[in-house]
Amino acid sequence: MTPDRPVEPESRDKRRKLSGKRYEKELRRLHIELVEMQEWVKATGEKIVVIFEGRDTAGKGGAIQAVREALNPRQCRVVALSKPTEAEQTQWYFQRYIPHLPSAGEIVLFDRSWYNRAGVEKVMGYAAPEQVSAFLAQAPLFEKQLVEDGILLFKYWLGTDQTEQEER
Numbered sequence: 001m002t003p004d005r006p007v008e009p010e011s012r013d014k015r016r017k018l019s020g021k022r023y024e025k026e027l028r029r030l031h032i033e034l035v036e037m038q039e040w041v042k043a044t045g046e047k048i049v050v051i052f053e054g055r056d057t058a059g060k061g062g063a064i065q066a067v068r069e070a071l072n073p074r075q076c077r078v079v080a081l082s083k084p085t086e087a088e089q090t091q092w093y094f095q096r097y098i099p100h101l102p103s104a105g106e107i108v109l110f111d112r113s114w115y116n117r118a119g120v121e122k123v124m125g126y127a128a129p130e131q132v133s134a135f136l137a138q139a140p141l142f143e144k145q146l147v148e149d150g151i152l153l154f155k156y157w158l159g160t161d162q163t164e165q166e167e168r
Contacts, residue, residue, distance in 0.1 A: 027066065031070035034067060038076065041075065044105075047103065047150055048151070049110065050110065050154045050155075051110045051155040051156065052064055055159065058158040060158055061111065075107060078108075081097075097110075102151065117139075118136060118139075
């Protein structure tokens with residue numbers, strides 16, 4: 001696995017789980033790394049956005065909680081926007097996300113994000129085909145602007161197959 005080559009779903013063993021003791025040990029180690037990273041973000045004034053996307057029951061909430069529980073809430077917050085209000089529906093689509101972007105020294109975890117337009121909103125019929133097309137053209141430009149402004153942007157897709165989704 002590298003940044004340009006993520007783990008393919010078929011390449012992982014779905015049944016492989018860490019034992020409780022090993023899981024707790026690894027979680028503690030990763031929490032220490034997260035705290036060190038947060039201290040670095042605060043000291044350097046970096047701005048971080050982490051997007052968690054995925055199907056329902058894929059584990060987004062659990063992953064976010066595992067990250068959040070180690071971090072200081074004064075420098076890390078979670079954003080989970082509900083469906084757009086009537087006023088927001090008349091605005092530029094990305095406008096509702098801008099107030100939630102991080103300031104210097106802050107980490108923002110998005111529990112779903114602007115990608116709802118191409119996923120949930122498209123599938124449920126909340127977005128017209130031309131709105132989805134506009135989104136697909138604008139999203140890379142929007143994200144480019146974020147990165148050019150100094151935001152470190154990380155995007156994660158948590159997947160699960162239909163059988164596992166139904167079991168959960």
